[in-house]
Amino acid sequence: MESQSQVREYDVVVIGGGPAGENAAQYAVEGTDMTAAIVERELLGGECSYWACMPSKALLRPVAVADLTADLPGVSTAHVAPKALLERRDTWVSHYDDAGQVTWAEGAEIAVLRGDGRLAGERTVRVASSSGDLTVTARRAVVIATGSAAHVPAMYADALPWDSHDATGVVEVPDRLVIVGGGVVACEAAIWMHALGSSVTLVVRDSRLLGRTEPFAGEAVLTGLRGRGIDVRLGAEVTDVRREDAAATGIGKVHGGTLTLTTSDGEIVADELLLSIGRAPRLDDIGLSSVGLTADDVKSGRLPEWLHAVGDASGGPPLTHWGKHQARVVGARIAAAAAGEVAWEPDREAPVPQVVFSDPEVASVGMTEAEAREAGHDVVTSRVPTSSAAGTALLRDHVAGESQLVVDAASHLLLGATFVGPEAGELVHAATVAITGDVPVHVLRHAVASYPTAAELWLRLLEELPRELRIPPASPAG
């Protein structure tokens, strides 16, 4: 039990024990004699382990496999068993018990301090818990890794809508579920909730799904969702929400009586509403003003040398792998500085890949065609049906989607890539490597993929590029 006045000192103190915070602590002290502590107020492992990536993918994978068997002659068609599907989810979230992660932290010699962490001055963090306050000072660095929180506009608040915790932690499957939003959470949750038995309506304010990806990817997902019986209303604005007897019944349970949504596309009556309209860094109430900083300072990286921000809290792309990458970079910087060295880093930021585990799967990295043009590149693209390689066509009977490369005509360098269809998430990594390593497309043509693997789609994409991109660009005159 901590006493009111207890003070402890570590080399590195991390506020927030999600994947980004855990990696920052680990990479800062690993192989050194420095000490680290992670302050966590809920479960060590964060959103990703219990309420986001892990449960959502545990729910989606069996659905994808069942879909595949329905499109693959030679095997019997499998069906989703809702109770077993939820049990699989429970296993993957360790029944909401973080003992395994605590064992990992102890093994890495990282202390876990339970409670609410707030900055309380330079290199100082106050940890408040039911067992009293603890003051922790950091000899070297403090890392903010507090994650992000879902947007809930005032219009929705009284209806107590579901957020992603409820959707990934679903216990009671509502008969009629309306999902507001057309982004990643909406496109993934629609699939597992439909598979569990909900009749799903997606209300999308924009004219397309997955607005930050190539338009052809959003169109393929729209066709996929509608094809499985999900009602997708594009360009529909919600103007009013009413609910009878809203009640805080608990995570994943239906939060009260019937809901009525008034939208520009008519009235929708449902048993539950999942709000998935984006997230924002969780930077309120972490004591930034005690060191003269604001949330904007954190998001724009204007921080004193002892303070760092990683993961969703940094305002960067809210993705686990990106947060973990930032954390490895920051951890290495802290370790190097403590040794009087400077950590090696590439001279530009790595490209950010993302996989949307929708139907069909969408994977992208780097710039879209529109982004590349906007950035002033002379752009060449090549787009082919994802079924157009023997290896992709063999994966199932009907391979939906197209895939595309975006290339800079002057340098022959890959600027971006999007894959839609089976194995998209695996196909995109070669693009990430090519962009990170500045491999021009005339060289990539000589990276031979095995026949007949899905990776041979790369050959199809590269062959579709103009012939002049098959040899090195002419050197600039002079």
Ligand SMILES: Cc1cc2nc3c(=O)[nH]c(=O)nc-3n(C[C@H](O)[C@H](O)[C@H](O)COP(=O)(O)OP(=O)(O)OC[C@H]3O[C@@H](n4cnc5c(N)ncnc54)[C@H](O)[C@@H]3O)c2cc1C
């Ligand atoms: C439904 C869903 C599915 C997703 N699927 C994927 C996916 O497949 N792939 C992917 O890359 N990304 C996915 N994401 C995004 C991913 O979950 C986040 O990018 C990732 O969890 C961010 O990690 P983090 O460590 O920055 O923050 P978090 O995982 O949010 O962890 C932050 C931790 O800090 C703690 N904390 C916050 N404030 C304090 C405080 N003041 N004191 C003490 N502790 C505090 C919180 O309790 C939490 O444990 C998904 C997100 C959602 C919502």
Ligand SMILES: NC(=O)c1ccc[n+]([C@@H]2O[C@H](COP(=O)([O-])OP(=O)(O)OC[C@H]3O[C@@H](n4cnc5c(N)ncnc54)[C@H](O)[C@@H]3O)[C@@H](O)[C@H]2O)c1
């Ligand atoms: N597979 C993955 O990698 C994965 C899965 C789930 C979530 N995530 C991460 O979580 C983040 C949050 O996901 P998300 O789906 O909540 O956000 P998102 O940013 O992906 O999509 C938000 C959607 O809500 C719409 N919207 C915004 N404000 C609105 C409003 N007031 N009314 C109606 N619609 C509105 C947007 O137009 C968009 O369609 C994502 O940015 C993503 O990085 C990743």
